[in-house]
Amino acid sequence: MSSSRYALLSLLAREPLSGYDIKQQMNNRLAPFWKIGSNQVYPELTKMEEEGLIRLQGVEQHTYRPARKLYEITEAGRQAIIAWTVEPVEMDYGTRDDFLLKTYNTWLIDPQTMVDRMEHARRQHEERLFFYESKAEELKQQRRLASPHADPIASTLFVIEFGIRWERLYIQWCEDMIKDLAIANGKQDVPDPGPPSSSEEP
Amino acid sequence: MSSSRYALLSLLAREPLSGYDIKQQMNNRLAPFWKIGSNQVYPELTKMEEEGLIRLQGVEQHTYRPARKLYEITEAGRQAIIAWTVEPVEMDYGTRDDFLLKTYNTWLIDPQTMVDRMEHARRQHEERLFFYESKAEELKQQRRLASPHADPIASTLFVIEFGIRWERLYIQWCEDMIKDLAIANGKQDVPDPGPPSSSEEP
DNA sequence: AGCATCATGTAATTTGTTACATGATTCT
DNA sequence: AGAATCATGTAACAAATTACATGATGCT
Numbered sequence: 001m002s003s004s005r006y007a008l009l010s011l012l013a014r015e016p017l018s019g020y021d022i023k024q025q026m027n028n029r030l031a032p033f034w035k036i037g038s039n040q041v042y043p044e045l046t047k048m049e050e051e052g053l054i055r056l057q058g059v060e061q062h063t064y065r066p067a068r069k070l071y072e073i074t075e076a077g078r079q080a081i082i083a084w085t086v087e088p089v090e091m092d093y094g095t096r097d098d099f100l101l102k103t104y105n106t107w108l109i110d111p112q113t114m115v116d117r118m119e120h121a122r123r124q125h126e127e128r129l130f131f132y133e134s135k136a137e138e139l140k141q142q143r144r145l146a147s148p149h150a151d152p153i154a155s156t157l158f159v160i161e162f163g164i165r166w167e168r169l170y171i172q173w174c175e176d177m178i179k180d181l182a183i184a185n186g187k188q189d190v191p192d193p194g195p196p197s198s199s200e201e202p
Numbered sequence: 203m204s205s206s207r208y209a210l211l212s213l214l215a216r217e218p219l220s221g222y223d224i225k226q227q228m229n230n231r232l233a234p235f236w237k238i239g240s241n242q243v244y245p246e247l248t249k250m251e252e253e254g255l256i257r258l259q260g261v262e263q264h265t266y267r268p269a270r271k272l273y274e275i276t277e278a279g280r281q282a283i284i285a286w287t288v289e290p291v292e293m294d295y296g297t298r299d300d301f302l303l304k305t306y307n308t309w310l311i312d313p314q315t316m317v318d319r320m321e322h323a324r325r326q327h328e329e330r331l332f333f334y335e336s337k338a339e340e341l342k343q344q345r346r347l348a349s350p351h352a353d354p355i356a357s358t359l360f361v362i363e364f365g366i367r368w369e370r371l372y373i374q375w376c377e378d379m380i381k382d383l384a385i386a387n388g389k390q391d392v393p394d395p396g397p398p399s400s401s402e403e404p
Numbered sequence: 405a406g407c408a409t410c411a412t413g414t415a416a417t418t419t420g421t422t423a424c425a426t427g428a429t430t431c432t
Numbered sequence: 433a434g435a436a437t438c439a440t441g442t443a444a445c446a447a448a449t450t451a452c453a454t455g456a457t458g459c460t
Binding site: 090093100102104108152154172180 | 205208212215229235284301313326327351352354357358386
Binding site: 240241243245268269 | 412
């Protein structure tokens with residue numbers, strides 16, 4: 001069974017949501033860790049309802065727009081998400097990141113072009129870092145200090161914290177590579193592998 | 203077009219390889235960043251040959267076993283991988299990590315169980331860290347210091363360096379979460395992180 | 405004797421992506 | 433006027449996983 005269904009259940013374990021809500025939340029909370037399209041959300045919700053993991057809590061009808069179907073998790077669903085969460089994971093080696101793969105090809109590319117790409121990547125990750133940092137601030141306000149380990153917000157903060165560290169790492173790594181390439185470029189005995197010499201192409 | 207084909211080309215840009223070699227190298231070099239099954243490798247090689255991006259360099263026949271088909275990259279292939287590498291990437295939010303998703307559900311789980319899982323994860327990442335570190339040492343010996351930016355080994359080191367930092371981050375994050383949960387778990391003893399504490403379920 | 409390695413591949417199935425379709429409302 | 437938002441979904445396609453199939457050799 002795909003983990004995507006458990007991503008849905010993980011959200012529904014916290015509060016009742018519609019399919020639309022779920023998609024939105026993926027971009028605001030689980031954001032960088034899980035993304036899913038409507039094509040997967042709606043059929044999966046139907047399936048999970050049939051299996052009794054969730055149930056329709058109610059339908060909001062605004063006359064002019066499609067019915068908003070709110071789902072809530074059932075006790076069976078709760079047990080299912082707990083059972084899955086508790087299963088030990090084997091680390092997957094399959095984290096695919098295009099930029100990393102491209103970095104592996106640095107030797108094929110004019111250094112200045114590569115530096116440009118790395119600065120581009122760095123900027124993207126900086127943006128996301130800011131996003132996470134403000135998200136984290138916001139959540140820290142809401143956290144119930146009483147029973148932190150049973151508080152969903154504390155769990156969200158774990159994940160956000162990971163995101164923050166990940167973005168910092170990415171930014172730092174980009175900067176360090178840029179430095180390395182600058183040194184290499186500086187020596188300029190470059191018998192370079194050819195193509196688009198200076199500023200821009202494709 | 204899937205990036206997987208460019209993973210193949212990235213390897214073939216460095217040296218001629220067979221489909222089997224490619225699979226092996228994914229576990230020794232690109233390891234954590236790209237994985238692929240034989241079902242994708244062989245058909246993709248056929249397709250790329252038809253498109254003129256690679257060509258059959260030779261076939262080694264050992265009588266008793268299947269022919270070993272060595273492929274080499276063509277000039278068209280070289281241009282293709284360069285063009286792809288130079289294309290700016292838009293950061294993808296889709297990095298899926300089951301453990302991160304499970305962490306999001308910490309609040310549902312008995313803290314001690316969660317701590318056990320985090321220790322398990324930490325151990326896995328420690329193993330991989332050691333692997334990367336020794337890999338990096340090995341490669342640093344081979345690096346040609348003359349023109350570092352045109353040296354494929356230097357590019358590999360960029361990627362390995364990322365892996366090293368990533369594993370360190372993961373380990374540190376696990377440790378910090380464990381500490382947090384220990385505090386939450388509270389007044390109890392909470393022995394030092396080390397012995398796999400048994401008393402487990404599913 | 406039994407299992408891992410080398411080496412190619414195919415088949416079946418599940419996942420995931422991209423695009424499309426509808427349609428009133430509110431924001432710019 | 434035109435775009436974005438809310439809200440459901442479907443269809444077509446692309447990609448990935450899992451399992452299977454073959455088969456000699458070498459290692460334990």
